[in-house]
Amino acid sequence: xxxxxxxxxxxxxxxxxxxxxxxxxxxxxxxxxxxxxxxxxxxxxxxxxxxxxxxxxxxxxxxxxxxxxxxxxxxxxxxxxxxxxxxxxxxxxxxxxxxxxxxxxxxxxxxxxxxxxxxxxxxxxxxxxxxxxxxxxxxxxxxxxxxxxxxxxxxxxxxxxxxxxxxxxxxxxxxxxxxxxxxxxxxxxxxxxxxxxxxxxxxxxxxxxxxxxxxxxxxxxxxxxxxxxxxxxxxxxxxxxxxxxxxxxxxxxxxxxxxxxxxxxxxxxxxxxxxxxxxxxxxxxxxxxxxxxxxxxxxxxxxxxxxxxxxxxxxxxxxxxxxxxxxxxxxxxxxxxxxxxxxxxxxxxxxxxxxxxxxxxxxxxxxxxxxxxxxxxxxxxxxxxxxxxxxxxxxx
Amino acid sequence: xxxxxxxxxxxxxxxxxxxxxxxxxxxxxxxxxxxxxxxxxxxxxxxxxxxxxxxxxxxxxxxxxxxxxxxxxxxxxxxxxxxxxxxxxxxxxxxxxxxxxxxxxxxxxxxxxxxxxxxxxxxxxxxxxxxxxxxxxxxxxxxxxxxxxxxxxxxxxxxxxxxxxxxxxxxxxxxxxxxxxxxxxxxxxxxxxxxxxxxxxxxxxxxxxxxxxxxxxxxxxxxxxxxxxxxxxxxxxxxxxxxxxxxxxxxxxxxxxxxxxxxxxxxxxxxxxxxxxxxxxxxxxxxxxxxxxxxxxxxxxxxxxxxxxxxxxxxxxxxxxxxxxxxxxxxxxxxxxxxxxxxxxxxxxxxxxxxxxxxxxxxxxxxxxxxxxxxxxxxxxxxxxxxxxxxxxxxx
Numbered sequence: 159x160x161x162x163x164x165x166x167x168x169x170x171x172x173x174x175x176x177x178x179x180x181x182x183x184x185x186x187x188x189x190x191x192x193x194x195x196x197x198x199x200x201x202x203x204x205x206x207x208x209x210x211x212x213x214x215x216x217x218x219x220x221x222x223x224x225x226x227x228x229x230x231x232x233x234x235x236x237x238x239x240x241x242x243x244x245x246x247x248x249x250x251x252x253x254x255x256x257x258x259x260x261x262x263x264x265x266x267x268x269x270x271x272x273x274x275x276x277x278x279x280x281x282x283x284x285x286x287x288x289x290x291x292x293x294x295x296x297x298x299x300x301x302x303x304x305x306x307x308x309x310x311x312x313x314x315x316x317x318x319x320x321x322x323x324x325x326x327x328x329x330x331x332x333x334x335x336x337x338x339x340x341x342x343x344x345x346x347x348x349x350x351x352x353x354x355x356x357x358x359x360x361x362x363x364x365x366x367x368x369x370x371x372x373x374x375x376x377x378x379x380x381x382x383x384x385x386x387x388x389x390x391x392x393x394x395x396x397x398x399x400x401x402x403x404x405x406x407x408x409x410x411x412x413x414x415x416x417x418x419x420x421x422x423x424x425x426x427x428x429x430x431x432x433x434x435x436x437x438x439x440x441x442x443x444x445x446x447x448x449x450x451x452x453x454x455x456x457x458x459x460x461x462x463x464x465x466x467x468x469x470x471x472x473x474x475x476x477x478x479x480x481x482x483x484x485x486x487x488x489x490x491x492x493x494x495x496x497x498x499x500x501x502x503x504x505x506x507x508x509x510x511x512x513x514x515x516x517x518x519x520x521x522x523x524x525x526x527x528x529x530x531x532x533x534x535x536x537x538x539x540x541x542x543x544x545x546x547x548x549x550x551x552x553x554x
Numbered sequence: 555x556x557x558x559x560x561x562x563x564x565x566x567x568x569x570x571x572x573x574x575x576x577x578x579x580x581x582x583x584x585x586x587x588x589x590x591x592x593x594x595x596x597x598x599x600x601x602x603x604x605x606x607x608x609x610x611x612x613x614x615x616x617x618x619x620x621x622x623x624x625x626x627x628x629x630x631x632x633x634x635x636x637x638x639x640x641x642x643x644x645x646x647x648x649x650x651x652x653x654x655x656x657x658x659x660x661x662x663x664x665x666x667x668x669x670x671x672x673x674x675x676x677x678x679x680x681x682x683x684x685x686x687x688x689x690x691x692x693x694x695x696x697x698x699x700x701x702x703x704x705x706x707x708x709x710x711x712x713x714x715x716x717x718x719x720x721x722x723x724x725x726x727x728x729x730x731x732x733x734x735x736x737x738x739x740x741x742x743x744x745x746x747x748x749x750x751x752x753x754x755x756x757x758x759x760x761x762x763x764x765x766x767x768x769x770x771x772x773x774x775x776x777x778x779x780x781x782x783x784x785x786x787x788x789x790x791x792x793x794x795x796x797x798x799x800x801x802x803x804x805x806x807x808x809x810x811x812x813x814x815x816x817x818x819x820x821x822x823x824x825x826x827x828x829x830x831x832x833x834x835x836x837x838x839x840x841x842x843x844x845x846x847x848x849x850x851x852x853x854x855x856x857x858x859x860x861x862x863x864x865x866x867x868x869x870x871x872x873x874x875x876x877x878x879x880x881x882x883x884x885x886x887x888x889x890x891x892x893x894x895x896x897x898x899x900x901x902x903x904x905x906x907x908x909x910x911x912x913x914x915x916x917x918x919x920x921x922x923x924x925x926x927x928x929x930x931x932x933x934x935x936x937x938x939x940x941x942x943x944x945x946x947x948x949x950x
Contacts, residue, residue, distance in 0.1 A: 220876035224855075228876075231863065349859040459620075463745040467627065480616035480624075 183415055184218030190424065215419030217405065223339055226372050226400060227346035229420045233376050233396050234352045236422060242395070242430060247355055247376045248312075250362040251340055252369050252399070254321075257333030258360070261326040262304035264297060270367050271295045276309050277363035280377075284310065312359040315344050336371070343372065364399060372418070373399035378430070395430075396422045441497035449500040449516075451478040452489040459483070461504045465514065469502070476502075493519045579811055580614030586820065611815030613801065619735055622768050622796060623742035625816045629772050629792050630748045632818060638791070638826060643751055643772045644708075646758040647736055648765050648795070650717075653729030654756070657722040658700035660693060666763050667691045672705050673759040676773075680706065708755040711740050732767070739768060760795060768814070769795035774826070791826075792818045837893035845896040845912075847874040848885040855879070857900045861910065865898070872898075889915045 190212045199206050214232055216225035230247060237245045255276070259269050275291050284306055291302040311317060318341050327333040340358060347353050364373045376396040398420030405415035435442050451466045453459075459482050469476040477498065479489055486503075493501055503515040513526040589607045610628055612621035626643060633641045651672070655665050671686050680702055687698040707713060714737050723729040736754060743749050760769045772792040794816030801811035831838050847862045849855075855878050865872040873894065875885055882899075889897055899911040909922040 216876070218876070221878045224876040224878075227859070231866070235866070345856075346859055349856055350863045460741075460745055463623070463742055467746045470627070470631070480612075480614070480620040482617040482620075 183413075186216045188212065188214040209425050212422040212424045213419060214422075215417055217415050217417040219416060223342045223346060223372070226339075226418045227343055227350065229398060229418055230343075230347060230356065230374060231350045231352060233374070233398075233420055233422070234350075234355060237376060237378075237395065240427065240431070242378055242427065244379045245355060245376055245395070246357055246379050247374055247396075248357050248359040248362045249340070249343070249372065249374045250359055251336035251372050253332040253336035253371060254327075254340070254360070255363060257327055257330040257336065258305065258308045261330060261333075262308070263301040264305070268295060268297065272297065272305070273363040273367075274365055276305070276361055277365055279309060279361040309361040312357050312361070314353060314356075314358060315341065315348075317358055318344065339372065364397065368401045368404045369399040370402045371400035373397075374420070393426065394423065395427055396420055443497040445477075445496065446475050447477045447496070447498045448475045449477075449502050450489060450493050450498045451476055452486060452501050452503050453484075454486045454503060454505040456483040458504065458506075458509075461509060465502060465504055490519070579809075582612045584608065584610040605821050608818040608820045609815060610818075611813055613811050613813040615812060619738045619742060619768070622735075622814045623739055623746065625794060625814055626739075626743060626752065626770060627746045627748060629770070629794075629816055629818070630746075630751060633772060633774075633791065636823065636827070638774055638823065640775045641751060641772055641791070642753055642775050643770055643792075644753050644755040644758045645736070645739070645768065645770045646755055647732035647768050649728040649732035649767060650723075650736070650756070651759060653723055653726040653732065654701065654704045657726060657729075658704070659697040660701070664691060664693065668693065668701070669759040669763075670761055672701070672757055673761055675705060675757040705757040708753050708757070710749060710752075710754060711737065711744075713754055714740065735768065760793065764797045764800045765795040766798045767796035769793075770816070789822065790819065791823055792816055839893040841873075841892065842871050843873045843892070843894045844871045845873075845898050846885060846889050846894045847872055848882060848897050848899050849880075850882045850899060850901040852879040854900065854902075854905075857905060861898060861900055886915070 190210065192208055193211045193213075195207050195209070197205070197207060214229065216228065218225075230249070233247060255273065256269055259272055260266070264272050272291065272295060275287050275295055278290070279287055288302045288306060291297045291305070292299050297305075311321075313320075318337055321327050321333075322337050322341070324333075327337070344353065344356075344358070347356055362373060362375055364375065374397065375394050377394050398418070400416070400418040402414060402416040405417060406412050409415075432442050449469065451462050451469065453462050462478050466476050466478050479492060490501065492498070499519055501517045501519060503517060505515075508515055508526070511526070513528055515524055515526050517524045586606065586608045588604055589609075591603050591605070593601070593603060595602050610625065612624065614621075626645070629643060651669065652665055655668055656662070660668050668687065668691060671683050671691055674686070675683055684698045684702060687693045687701070688695050693701075707717075709716075714733055717723055717729075718733050718737070720729075723733070740749065740752075740754070743752055758769060758771055760771065770793065771790050773790050794814070796812070796814040798810060798812040801813060802808050805811075828838050845865065847858050847865065849858050858874050862872050862874050875888060886897065888894070895915055897913045897915060899913060901911075904911055904922070907922070909924055911920055911922055913920045
């Protein structure tokens with residue numbers, strides 16, 4: 159389960175001897191593009207090896223947790239803006255997890271496999287995870303029980319303070335570093351005003367072994383109802399963390415470039431949004447076309463071309479059928495099929511009167527607007543109703 | 555020199571026997587993405603096998619020349635909006651070219667190789683092209699001379715009318731079809747109001763052998779000066795045409811899907827734009843950041859985080875250095891290096907007074923604006939000067 163995207167500048171910085179001579183050591187970038195995952199495809203669940211992802215990363219030597227906080231702010235902003243419903247961003251730190259494992263008596267060689275067991279806590283009850291740790295991973299039952307005490311903790315700044323006082327963890331250098339950074343992170347997130355949706359969760363482990371510090375994962379949570387007490391996760395939609403060692407592995411001189419980044423699962427988000435639109439009975443639209451330019455009878459292709467050209471020039475998203483003499487019914491049907499909200503109809507009568515008939519597809523409301531005043535951007539606002547109103551106010 | 559992009563829907567429409575069962579027969583799409591060209595790379599001229607291209611295509615059975623005209627309208631719009639200077643879109647039709655070749659006595663087996671000679675007329679004088687035709691391609695000198703009479707013609711509707719009366723071409727079925735469509739195209743382009751930059755040019759051939767009808771190519775032309783009489787082409791920036799046979803080649807049942815499309819050479823366009831910006835002495839910017847949030851002394855990271863968060867929430871593109879206590883000079887230097895036009899400075903005094911100091915980087919003009927009225931989107935317009943004025947008017 160490796161989904162790595164290495165962003166390389168367009169002109170590869172090889173020197174004259176063909177050595178990779180990249181001196182870029184700081185970078186902030188995003189991209190929305192295809193990524194690849196070495197994984198068994200699960201076609202029925204829409205899980206492919208090739209898929210679209212949206213990544214945001216900050217690379218470079220900076221003061222602790224400032225870029226990390228920005229990543230979380232961006233995830234928070236994206237999920238809020240998209241109005242996907244309630245969400246929760248779980249945060250943890252690999253160093254804290256490792257310190258917990260060490261203090262519970264897990265040998266270092268079993269850290270990564272223990273991580274992958276802990277990572278299943280969001281899908282399996284603790285008892286099953288414990289069985290896996292003891293049965294498959296070879297941990298002692300005592301070690302597993304002690305891990306269980308920690309990984310079921312979650313909270314905010316209060317939990318961080320509590321763990322900083324923990325008799326075992328407070329003796330551990332890695333734990334102190336991790337908890338210190340976590341405290342700093344929560345201070346910054348408080349200034350960003352986003353802590354309500356962020357939870358320090360010791361069960362978050364994330365499978366990828368290149369993470370070195372803070373890790374995070376955003377999940378959508380079901381709206382509470384009478385049957386459910388705690389919010390239920392309905393799936394991860396973003397995840398990421400700090401990976402300070404990865405870039406150095408590819409540098410011949412081993413120079414370290416610390417990085418923190420996040421991946422937004424846009425395919426999953428799109429499919430959720432699509433389901434919501436469908437459930438609400440609305441049409442899932444694949445274009446943003448605002449208006450179809452239509453004619454009610456023959457020999458009016460010229461009038462359509464002239465009008466659509468004016469609309470395009472005014473920045474309005476307009477379409478017309480690529481037919482010389484389409485039937486009006488076909489044109490209206492096309493709007494219904496594709497969800498285009500408005501039709502601008504121009505016939506002989508309209509040409510003579512110098513007007514355009516603007517029709518709202520759903521309500522069949524119609525209004526005649528003067529052709530010569532030219533349709534302006536502001537006339538076609540998002541809401542059809544207000545557009546017709548505006549046209550009514552300003553029209554002839 | 556093949557640069558093909560085949561757009562495939564995300565979920566591949568294979569049927570249960572694994573047969574490609576795509577029933578999509580109409581499509582209008584664009585994309586900006588990497589494409590690949592089997593060609594000898596010319597690294598020094600920035601010509602690689604892998605490069606970015608912007609494509610727009612319309613597929614489907616439609617009435618003649620309506621989608622073709624839309625492609626040209628889009629090229630015209632893109633080149634006008636980007637303000638790249640004067641440009642010319644050359645248009646021709648493969649059927650007209652073939653009819654010309656046939657009527658000049660070129661055997662059909664030599665049509666494609668003759669095309670590729672004619673295609674060089676924008677880079678070589680007619681004499682050299684003629685030598686190539688006779689010497690390398692094996693045409694008779696008479697055939698070459700007769701071709702020369704045609705391929706040096708260019709004009710508009712008048713030339714189309716003239717060729718429709720041409721004693722040889724008017725006898726040729728292909729020529730009549732091509733010229734008929736060309737006339738229709740120019741009528742539509744007249745309605746779109748873009749014929750001033752469009753030229754019917756019989757020397758345009760385009761190398762790719764999949765074109766079946768109209769072909770076009772946009773070139774930037776040098777501003778006229780006293781030494782140059784005719785506008786000089788400084789390079790092709792877009793090209794395309796109709797390819798009605800290509801999709802059918804990949805369909806097991808051989809169903810035809812007529813297509814017309816255009817490729818915009820965005821890498822070339824970007825490099826031209828970059829050169830222009832550099833020549834004007836301005837900074838080439840790689841981000842659109844409007845304002846840097848800065849502090850003049852230590853212990854103010856919290857104030858910066860709070861302010862930048864408010865700016866982000868208001869939709870303003872803001873950055874800050876990822877340092878706890880950066881020097882003011884470093885922060886101002888960063889703006890100069892990256893071309894960020896504004897700095898929002900917040901120090902102890904500003905915190906006490908509840909204001910932010912907004913500074914224009916180039917002029918060092920400064921204005922204090924009340925923190926509590928919150929900075930609104932409209933305050934940071936494109937022009938720094940007007941933004942400071944706005945802030946002055948509305949500030950404390």
